[in-house]
Amino acid sequence: MNIPATCNDWADMMRSDPDAAQVLDNVKSDSCVAAAHEQTFFQRIEASGPPADAVKAWDAAKNAVSAAGGNDLYCSGKEVPDDRFLSLVRVIKAEDAFYVVDDAYRSGAGAGTTFHDLANCLFDTLNEFVAGYDGLIGGNIGKPDGLAWVTEDSPALDALRSNGSELAGRLGLPEQLQSVVDRGMYVRVAFQREHLPEQLHVPRVLDAVGHSPFRANPDCAADHGLTYSLPGTAGTGFPEAIHRSCKVARIELTCEKA
């Protein structure tokens, strides 16, 4: 995408921080975004005014694609073919199970579980919390970002289930990796594409402005993205796709020892 002169202040501020600068480079390198979306994106950034710092500049970019009630620039990449990503997997920090289960399950009318409970419990308690979730109600997958990044399940991915650090590293998830190391466990969220009420898309930079390690795939016809392994992990990443945040029936939640 070509950055218009009206957004120069924004671009200058993005360059002032290495992570933000990486996002800016990603924006510039993705040539597969539709012209109409590109125009809307930059118009919204311009409308947000000159940013005071890199955080404000980056926020402007993120708000441009995930504008309240709109999210119209998310998932603008092509749809993933029907025969791919039939089984979907996400890896999350153990305590983030709090955000995945349905509100009714964890609330005062259900299990009465707090975030503090999950962040400080042992494996057995967390395991019982996720095992007791029947998945029929459905959790809000993708909260709070408006997007869910998912990986296609595969034998190679499954083989890493008992090696949570390597798994999180291969999926490019630094925060999850730190949590796996600290707590020796993680939560695996799995569901079938047939139960997903949203379309799966190939990620583009507009989806990834909150995610500087993302690199735009130069092949506009590619049918998936690719996670990037973190430094120190062996092997390559895994195929990756996105969908809008939504409730998914029949989620399989499992607590795994790393």
Place this chain on the structure above:
Amino acid sequence: MIAQNESIPRLIADFSPDRIGQLVTDRLAGSSRVPIFHASREEVPEDIVVFLLQSETTPTGFREAAARACTRFGIGVMTGITLPQEEVKRDFTDQVERWANVLDRVAPTELKPLATGLLQTALKSENISSPVLDAIVRAAIRFRLEESDAELWIQLLQREDLCAYGFNALLKIDPQNPRIVRSLLELWESRESKDWKVNAPLLTAKTIRAQGSNSKVKRGLQQLEEIKSKLHRSILSELLSSKIEILRALAAEIEMASALHRAVQGSYITSDGEEQFQETRRHSMTKHAGIRQLGYAVILGDQTGIRHTFINPTGRFSSEGLSDVRINNNPSIFQGSAVVDFEGFDSIERSHYNYFAHNGVRKNSLCHV
């Protein structure tokens, strides 16, 4: 979980305290969402607020600014819950939940008066929505965990929408208190008779974990059998089909103990074990009338049912007694069995207990009638 010693993120290191306060407000309001820590894809908005409040590396000025911003935000929540719902902003619930998440995770001491004040106001408010009330109660739990707070949480047990918080708070205050099992059984009853959605199975598992054993819960459920047998059966049925292993084990122990009671009374005879049982029973009835006070018994079975029931009526356990109950000298027959001491678990001598454990009887299958 954010590491306590993680250094202040580079992206905000040069901020002024005022700018930190604004960042906190923006985060709680939902207007700022960029990843501050690792540029990863899904940083929860309140993560940076939690970090600023609890990290050892947070400069004092930053922490104070963050706490002030959280307090100001909480005062706004207080105003919001007194307004009619139609006058409240559309994203008010999300904002309250983010604020509550911060207090749930950090429990900053300077916010205790506000959190407890909000709790009292929220519980009395007629305008408040269920999710907002839920979030405010959750935010206050860690500030109210003294024994003197127990009455507050006992009152919440009577409310369908908040009873699980009430129970968990009581469990944290004193897991061994007799009111715990009593309250747990009341919640089971409300689930059964009033169709409350409370997750009584998970609360039962948490109780067992918090108490360090299932003995108190088991005793409560066994006593329930005599006074509310229908409820007892319903609970057992649900526990047996639970996905949670310790609940299935609890139900199996209760069923085994109950089966033994019936067996001792001559009212329960398995088809497989009938011959041996009748013989043992005759033996015990003629020579050891005091079996209920003195004997040991071994039930052979698993969670699907009782296979054999044997009673050693000697009153003492010995290798001699064991030969009575061992089938074909095969120690593996003890797997999945239960050992019952009629006088109480504590009176089983350690050597006997170890003998069974050594021979493959699972430790948690020992049960007390």
